[in-house]
Amino acid sequence: MRAVAQAQPNIALVKYWGKQNLADNLPAVGSLSITLDSLWTRMEVEFSSELRNDRLLIGGHQDDEMLARVSGCLDQVVGTDRDRAIIQSETNFPIAAGLASSASAFAALVMAADAACGKSHELLSLARMAGRASGSAARSFYGGFVELRVDGRRIDTVQLLKDDEWPLHVVVAITAETAKPLGSTEAMIRSAESSPFYSSWVERQDEDLGAAREAVGERDFAKLASVAEHNCLKMHSVMWTSRPSIVYWNRATLSCMQTVRELQNSGVPVFFTIDAGPQVKAVCLPAAADQVAAALQETSGVSRVLQSNLGHGARLVASA
Ligand code: DP6
Numbered sequence: 001m002r003a004v005a006q007a008q009p010n011i012a013l014v015k016y017w018g019k020q021n022l023a024d025n026l027p028a029v030g031s032l033s034i035t036l037d038s039l040w041t042r043m044e045v046e047f048s049s050e051l052r053n054d055r056l057l058i059g060g061h062q063d064d065e066m067l068a069r070v071s072g073c074l075d076q077v078v079g080t081d082r083d084r085a086i087i088q089s090e091t092n093f094p095i096a097a098g099l100a101s102s103a104s105a106f107a108a109l110v111m112a113a114d115a116a117c118g119k120s121h122e123l124l125s126l127a128r129m130a131g132r133a134s135g136s137a138a139r140s141f142y143g144g145f146v147e148l149r150v151d152g153r154r155i156d157t158v159q160l161l162k163d164d165e166w167p168l169h170v171v172v173a174i175t176a177e178t179a180k181p182l183g184s185t186e187a188m189i190r191s192a193e194s195s196p197f198y199s200s201w202v203e204r205q206d207e208d209l210g211a212a213r214e215a216v217g218e219r220d221f222a223k224l225a226s227v228a229e230h231n232c233l234k235m236h237s238v239m240w241t242s243r244p245s246i247v248y249w250n251r252a253t254l255s256c257m258q259t260v261r262e263l264q265n266s267g268v269p270v271f272f273t274i275d276a277g278p279q280v281k282a283v284c285l286p287a288a289a290d291q292v293a294a295a296l297q298e299t300s301g302v303s304r305v306l307q308s309n310l311g312h313g314a315r316l317v318a319s320a
Contacts, residue, residue: 020153257274263295
């Protein structure tokens with residue numbers, strides 16, 4: 001009745017932004033990501049017939065804000081006629097600041113809940129269930145390079161390469177530690193309703209996915225860099241042109257992008273990507289990791305940098 005699972009965040013290189021259906025949280029577009037190694041979320045789920053309500057503890061503190069979403073996710077995995085649970089989450093990186101904490105949290109939650117209630121769903125079903133709670137969470141069940149395909153109402157996940165088949169490195173420049181002002185669900189709805197660029201974003205996503213898939217297959221860093229930066233800037237253009245506008249960047253975000261451009265101009269194999277927050281993720285070849293980390297650490301406004309190799313998908317840590 002108790003299980004603990006661990007999952008790592010993933011960083012999208014071709015982004016998920018927009019929903020075709022809110023009730024099932026169905027993405028409007030496919031996406032492609034890399035799963036990290038050294039950042040993690042651990043979720044412990046313990047069901048008990050003696051509890052009257054679910055209880056959620058994040059980093060040891062009771063959290064009632066996220067509880068409804070977490071309880072809804074447990075209903076998906078176990079069924080609504082279930083025992084109540086104590087859910088405890090630990091994470092080793094700042095949450096809700098655009099570091100994909102919901103991805104690792106819901107992937108670990110679904111895997112732990114499945115084990116704790118003895119259901120043993122197959123991985124794709126678990127990924128789809130986590131995706132209903134948070135779209136990007138479906139990708140954290142797999143390591144390395146992961147594509148989430150959307151075909152009408154059908155979601156599929158494909159591992160394109162394992163983590164050690166193309167060992168890239170990620171440096172995250174932290175430019176603000178506070179929670180983001182607007183959650184991604186609300187922001188996506190606003191973008192779909194009001195950005196004049198939204199429809200072309202959706203229409204042209206398959207082009208970017210095709211180019212990124214090819215780049216990963218060929219392990220062509222320059223090609224991946226080009227499509228990933230383009231797709232990221234396109235997503236932020238959709239955000240910026242929403243009404244009211246959604247701007248997650250701060251001054252240091254732009255300074256970090258400038259640092260990455262300077263590194264590129266001196267021949268360093270690195271590119272940037274940015275999600276629904278002000279942090280900049282620099283993806284590079286492992287040989288450039290120290291140089292990229294040092295340059296970002298020195299960039300004005302950066303409080304610290306986190307580093308990670310690529311890692312595995314969600315896994316069980318304990319169950320009883
Ligand atoms: C910008 O998966 O957090 O990081 O499904 O509403 O929970 P919900 O959204 P979420 O959105 C992630 C958006 C993104 C891009 C990405 O990870 O693909």
